[in-house]
Amino acid sequence: MIDSEPAAPRSRRAVTRSDVARYAGVSDAVVSYVLNAGSKPVAAATRERVLNAVAALSYRPNAAARALSRGATDIVGMIVPDSRNPYFAELVHAVDRATQARGLTLLVINSDNRRDAGTDHISSLASRQLDGLIVAETLTTAEHAIVSSLAIPVVLINQFQGAGDVPSIGVDYYLGARTAVDHLIGHGHSRIAFIGGEPGVDRRERGWADALSAADLPLGPRYRVDFSLAGGYRAALELVDDARASTAVFVASDQLAIGALAALHERGRLIPEQIAVVAFDGSAESAYAWPPLTTVAQPMEGMAQEAVRRLLGDTTAPAFAAFPTSLIVRRSCGCE
Amino acid sequence: MIDSEPAAPRSRRAVTRSDVARYAGVSDAVVSYVLNAGSKPVAAATRERVLNAVAALSYRPNAAARALSRGATDIVGMIVPDSRNPYFAELVHAVDRATQARGLTLLVINSDNRRDAGTDHISSLASRQLDGLIVAETLTTAEHAIVSSLAIPVVLINQFQGAGDVPSIGVDYYLGARTAVDHLIGHGHSRIAFIGGEPGVDRRERGWADALSAADLPLGPRYRVDFSLAGGYRAALELVDDARASTAVFVASDQLAIGALAALHERGRLIPEQIAVVAFDGSAESAYAWPPLTTVAQPMEGMAQEAVRRLLGDTTAPAFAAFPTSLIVRRSCGCE
Numbered sequence: 269m270i271d272s273e274p275a276a277p278r279s280r281r282a283v284t285r286s287d288v289a290r291y292a293g294v295s296d297a298v299v300s301y302v303l304n305a306g307s308k309p310v311a312a313a314t315r316e317r318v319l320n321a322v323a324a325l326s327y328r329p330n331a332a333a334r335a336l337s338r339g340a341t342d343i344v345g346m347i348v349p350d351s352r353n354p355y356f357a358e359l360v361h362a363v364d365r366a367t368q369a370r371g372l373t374l375l376v377i378n379s380d381n382r383r384d385a386g387t388d389h390i391s392s393l394a395s396r397q398l399d400g401l402i403v404a405e406t407l408t409t410a411e412h413a414i415v416s417s418l419a420i421p422v423v424l425i426n427q428f429q430g431a432g433d434v435p436s437i438g439v440d441y442y443l444g445a446r447t448a449v450d451h452l453i454g455h456g457h458s459r460i461a462f463i464g465g466e467p468g469v470d471r472r473e474r475g476w477a478d479a480l481s482a483a484d485l486p487l488g489p490r491y492r493v494d495f496s497l498a499g500g501y502r503a504a505l506e507l508v509d510d511a512r513a514s515t516a517v518f519v520a521s522d523q524l525a526i527g528a529l530a531a532l533h534e535r536g537r538l539i540p541e542q543i544a545v546v547a548f549d550g551s552a553e554s555a556y557a558w559p560p561l562t563t564v565a566q567p568m569e570g571m572a573q574e575a576v577r578r579l580l581g582d583t584t585a586p587a588f589a590a591f592p593t594s595l596i597v598r599r600s601c602g603c604e
Numbered sequence: 605m606i607d608s609e610p611a612a613p614r615s616r617r618a619v620t621r622s623d624v625a626r627y628a629g630v631s632d633a634v635v636s637y638v639l640n641a642g643s644k645p646v647a648a649a650t651r652e653r654v655l656n657a658v659a660a661l662s663y664r665p666n667a668a669a670r671a672l673s674r675g676a677t678d679i680v681g682m683i684v685p686d687s688r689n690p691y692f693a694e695l696v697h698a699v700d701r702a703t704q705a706r707g708l709t710l711l712v713i714n715s716d717n718r719r720d721a722g723t724d725h726i727s728s729l730a731s732r733q734l735d736g737l738i739v740a741e742t743l744t745t746a747e748h749a750i751v752s753s754l755a756i757p758v759v760l761i762n763q764f765q766g767a768g769d770v771p772s773i774g775v776d777y778y779l780g781a782r783t784a785v786d787h788l789i790g791h792g793h794s795r796i797a798f799i800g801g802e803p804g805v806d807r808r809e810r811g812w813a814d815a816l817s818a819a820d821l822p823l824g825p826r827y828r829v830d831f832s833l834a835g836g837y838r839a840a841l842e843l844v845d846d847a848r849a850s851t852a853v854f855v856a857s858d859q860l861a862i863g864a865l866a867a868l869h870e871r872g873r874l875i876p877e878q879i880a881v882v883a884f885d886g887s888a889e890s891a892y893a894w895p896p897l898t899t900v901a902q903p904m905e906g907m908a909q910e911a912v913r914r915l916l917g918d919t920t921a922p923a924f925a926a927f928p929t930s931l932i933v934r935r936s937c938g939c940e
Contacts, residue, residue, distance in 0.1 A: 291648075315749070316656075316753070319753050320652050320656060324648040324649075324651050325648065350697075351693050351697070352694060352888070354688070354690075357687050357688040360687060360714065361688055361714065361716075373713065374713065375711040375713055376687070376711065376713070377709065377710065377711055377712070378696065378700050378712070380697075497888055497889070497891075497892045501892065526889075526892055527892050529892075529894060530891075530892040530896070533894045552688070552833055553833070553862075555833075555866075556837065556862055556865075556866040557866070558869045559869075560866070
């Protein structure tokens with residue numbers, strides 16, 4: 269249970285390792301050997317007796333440790349749109365570390381293959397004895413209704429805006445985008461394009477546009493694609509063929525930018541000499557792209573830790589928290 | 605299929621729930637209550653008899669049948685070492701599609717943050733009403749023991765070799781590696797290096813060595829690192845500084861190769877003119893690297909579907925299946 273109250277004593281007292289040992293007719297030490305597998309060999313038959321005892325008594329080996337972690341049981345679910353996107357892969361990794369640090373186990377569900385099934389994946393998850401749920405996607409109204417009705421704590425992450433009183437975490441996409449475009453302007457560019465998703469709640473496109481306006485520069489072309497390697501690749505091919513001849517581009521994700529770099533290389537464009545690039549996310553992949561990507565980094569660790577804090581209820585933060593981003597400067601923008 | 609031999613009929617016919625009930629001296633319904641934990645309470649002694657019967661008869665509950673009888677979506681767990689590796693991200697995606705097609709929901713757990721916790725992550729998962737488990741990592745002996753003792757169907761994927769009678773799926777790493785190195789030899793290279801992990805059960809290094817021997821070529825240098833972007837980067841820096849001056853390299857994963865490309869670019873090496881590269885995995889990222897990577901592709905979809913077939917018990921395939929790989933030819937090897 270993730271709740272400030274102590275766990276209700278479900279049955280008179282917690283099952284201990286000694287109970288298991290007695291039930292199985294072995295010593296406490298043998299129970300340890302079996303459960304901390306590898307510490308000592310145990311005969312197959314004995315091992316089976318111990319495992320049966322564990323099952324029969326519903327013994328939870330970590331009970332003591334978990335009692336310390338404020339009555340929390342163990343499993344938190346996390347819904348991500350597509351873990352093939354390196355940004356989500358890293359966010360999952362960060363949340364995994366944060367849950368692990370609090371004695372929780374994280375189970376991840378990808379929703380990309382499930383969206384046509386409506387809200388089934390959420391209901392299905394929630395019916396499965398989860399102790400909390402972290403959702404890293406933009407919810408539809410129906411999904412939001414389901415999430416709000418769950419009897420377990422829910423935290424939204426990777427959010428563009430607040431969602432009523434459901435605790436939500438995001439970054440300041442608008443300011444992050446402005447910083448990126450200001451940086452390109454600082455390099456002397458005046459024809460700066462945008463590659464990103466469809467306009468909607470995502471404020472990166474607006475940040476790009478406002479940075480240009482504020483510098484009295486004309487709006488460059490925008491290429492709106494789906495967030496994928498292929499989307500970035502297609503957008504950059506369009507950009508190369510576009511008579512409006514941009515000399516720089518702000519790309520709304522690292523994954524899109526990596527796809528775009530492939531297209532720019534293929535068309536023989538020199539980066540950053542002929543086209544400068546600034547991306548968004550700050551995933552590890554951005555450092556190993558060629559050239560290494562200048563990118564607006566999201567504070568993954570900080571957001572992940574905050575998500576878990578909110579799930580556990582030990583924070584007084586407002587419902588929606590927008591974390592600040594930071595610009596990681598590498599070669600793709602023209603620095604170095 | 606993957607292997608020419610038909611499976612030995614393990615026992616005349618599949619063990620059914622009724623067999624378990626008869627053996628344990630209980631009704632079919634009680635077997636269901638025990639195996640679908642939480643549906644109804646069962647006395648400890650009865651529960652133990654049922655679990656003993658399950659173990660004695662090697663009964664594997666059929667997830668699909670249970671989904672139908674319960675009218676609920678069944679949940680399959682999947683353990684992966686690190687979902688930040690694009691190969692695993694794609695394997696998860698493929699398994700997710702395969703489970704979805706069979707009306708199952710997939711929950712993923714990353715083990716990279718959990719290995720020091722021993723086998724807790726597996727036990728913890730297994731205690732959570734999962735209906736099946738797919739494990740995509742090389743198991744320690746202790747983990748293998750836990751996995752074998754579970755009362756739910758288990759399938760191993762991403763395996764280098766069989767694991768007793770636990771259904772296991774892998775690719776032919778040895779032949780895949782030989783094909784890659786033969787391709788580089790075909791381009792006229794005679795000083796071909798290897799970048800990969802520590803030697804052990806992974807047969808890619810042996811495939812590389814044997815391909816060179818078979819062509820009467822000297823063994824090139826080998827750079828052994830951890831499977832990560834940073835590992836590939838470090839290995840390629842070593843390669844560039846190495847007096848043995850390789851003109852080509854076979855890299856054991858796409859992720860390592862992408863890290864290696866960054867180092868080669870940084871040191872001003874032309875790819876493939878000064879150093880040709882062939883990688884392994886066939887992830888989407890390999891197509892968007894610069895230059896696009898020639899790579900030994902694993903049949904992700906096929907392996908994922910086979911894993912789910914085996915989990916559901918509707919296959920007569922042998923315990924270990926090694927899928928064939930295929931070489932995807934792009935620019936990094938010198939083709940085009």
